[in-house]
Amino acid sequence: MDELQQKKQMLIQTYKRFTRRELSPIDMQIDQDGMYPVGLFNKVVATGLLSTTLPREYGGAGFDFNATSDALRIMATGNASMAVTLEGHFKTIEQFIKYGNKQLNDKHLPSASQRIFAFSMTEPSGGSNPLGISTIAKKVGDDWVISGDKIMITNGGLAQVYCILCKTDDDQMAVFVVDKDMPGFSFGKKEDFIGLRGTPVGEVVLNKVRVPGYHLLGKVGQGLEIGDNAHADARVLMGAVLAGITEHALNVAVDYSKERKAMDTLLFQMQVTQEKIADIAIKRQNIVNLYRSAANNKVANKPYRELAAMAKSYGSRAAVISGDEALQILGGYGYSREYPVEHLIRDARAMELAEGTIEKMNIEITNAEIAK
Numbered sequence: 001m002d003e004l005q006q007k008k009q010m011l012i013q014t015y016k017r018f019t020r021r022e023l024s025p026i027d028m029q030i031d032q033d034g035m036y037p038v039g040l041f042n043k044v045v046a047t048g049l050l051s052t053t054l055p056r057e058y059g060g061a062g063f064d065f066n067a068t069s070d071a072l073r074i075m076a077t078g079n080a081s082m083a084v085t086l087e088g089h090f091k092t093i094e095q096f097i098k099y100g101n102k103q104l105n106d107k108h109l110p111s112a113s114q115r116i117f118a119f120s121m122t123e124p125s126g127g128s129n130p131l132g133i134s135t136i137a138k139k140v141g142d143d144w145v146i147s148g149d150k151i152m153i154t155n156g157g158l159a160q161v162y163c164i165l166c167k168t169d170d171d172q173m174a175v176f177v178v179d180k181d182m183p184g185f186s187f188g189k190k191e192d193f194i195g196l197r198g199t200p201v202g203e204v205v206l207n208k209v210r211v212p213g214y215h216l217l218g219k220v221g222q223g224l225e226i227g228d229n230a231h232a233d234a235r236v237l238m239g240a241v242l243a244g245i246t247e248h249a250l251n252v253a254v255d256y257s258k259e260r261k262a263m264d265t266l267l268f269q270m271q272v273t274q275e276k277i278a279d280i281a282i283k284r285q286n287i288v289n290l291y292r293s294a295a296n297n298k299v300a301n302k303p304y305r306e307l308a309a310m311a312k313s314y315g316s317r318a319a320v321i322s323g324d325e326a327l328q329i330l331g332g333y334g335y336s337r338e339y340p341v342e343h344l345i346r347d348a349r350a351m352e353l354a355e356g357t358i359e360k361m362n363i364e365i366t367n368a369e370i371a372k
């Protein structure tokens with residue numbers, strides 16, 4: 001095993017241990033309380049998980065998406081909310097690495113092992129059409145003054161640094177970095193979503209927030225490109241989370257089918273159950289193959305957007321169907337909050353919407369195929 005593989009194994013072991021000790025035992029509690037227990041996020045920071053993808057020059061562990069996506073899959077087999085919290089952070093850091101100027105990155109990235117970063121595009125008027133946003137950035141001297149309202153932001157309220165997609169006063173798209181402590185920044189409504197109930201998702205309000213010129217990510221006019229890139233990165237990692245959710249459903253269904261009898265036959269010995277278990281296992285493996293293909297292409301600097309869209313489009317539908325099949329294997333207990341399967345369906349369902357709806361991804365996949 002080469003050094004890279006050894007380091008990856010250590011990362012996987014760290015995520016496995018953290019998931020087994022800190023997340024799996026409270027997975028149901030997180031769903032029922034609709035929040036992380038006090039102190040859990042501090043443990044995530046103390047274990048160094050926020051710095052997984054952060055480049056070494058900024059004090060991070062510098063893992064690529066190949067290792068990181070596998071680590072998030074493992075975490076999601078225990079708790080998908082925390083895996084999505086980390087996905088939101090990692091995809092945002094990725095945009096600093098690709099588009100950030102030196103002054104911006106030197107100021108912000110060293111703190112990314114302690115502080116969560118978030119990416120904000122959606123507004124009350126809609127998320128699928130970023131050209132329709134009304135958040136405005138006006139140039140004042142060397143600074144920019146930003147006003148607008150972003151909703152449904154993953155880690156909204158928990159994150160301390162926000163990338164904000166804006167329109168400039170000359171009608172170009174641009175992304176600016178805003179710290180939560182800047183004058184004029186405030187948090188609004190927290191969403192009461194039906195799934196991923198640990199992940200905070202909320203509103204960010206900007207009332208004439210003044211940022212220095214170097215807080216521009218990339219260039220003016222690059223806003224949509226950066227947003228699309230953030231989506232693609234997020235979709236690779238969400239594919240991994242979806243594989244983890246599907247594996248969680250599979251584990252519950254398999255365990256139950258080995259204990260429960262229908263008449264005198266254990267469920268797993270019955271063909272109707274075998275068909276469902278096999279279908280869930282095949283779906284799990286298909287999602288793994290898709291997100292790994294996307295991650296490998298990204299790491300190799302090859303095109304990965306279409307594969308990333310496939311991982312999340314296929315993965316979200318497959319995870320929801322798998323959860324439903326697992327529910328059926330558990331019978332009435334599957335429909336009960338006593339077992340985790342029902343919340344796995346609700347968790348997976350979020351990813352048919354977040355980071356681009358399934359319809360938008362399928363348009364992108366079709367366009368990519370037509371262009372070949």
Ligand SMILES: Cc1cc2nc3c(=O)[nH]c(=O)nc-3n(C[C@H](O)[C@H](O)[C@H](O)COP(=O)(O)OP(=O)(O)OC[C@H]3O[C@@H](n4cnc5c(N)ncnc54)[C@H](O)[C@@H]3O)c2cc1C
Pocket residue numbers: 088119120121122125126127128129151152153154155193196201350353354355356357358359360363
């Ligand atoms: C759990 C969760 C986390 C999220 N995190 C973030 C985040 O971190 N940052 C962020 O910016 N946003 C985030 N969002 C918001 C998410 O990106 C939007 O919900 C999504 O983009 C859809 O926008 P919308 O809800 O306004 O729906 P709309 O855009 O109003 O779409 C409504 C329906 O119309 C369909 N539709 C729209 N346009 C088309 C089209 N051209 N062709 C075909 N069908 C179309 C959609 O697919 C959908 O079914 C999150 C959402 C969720 C649920």
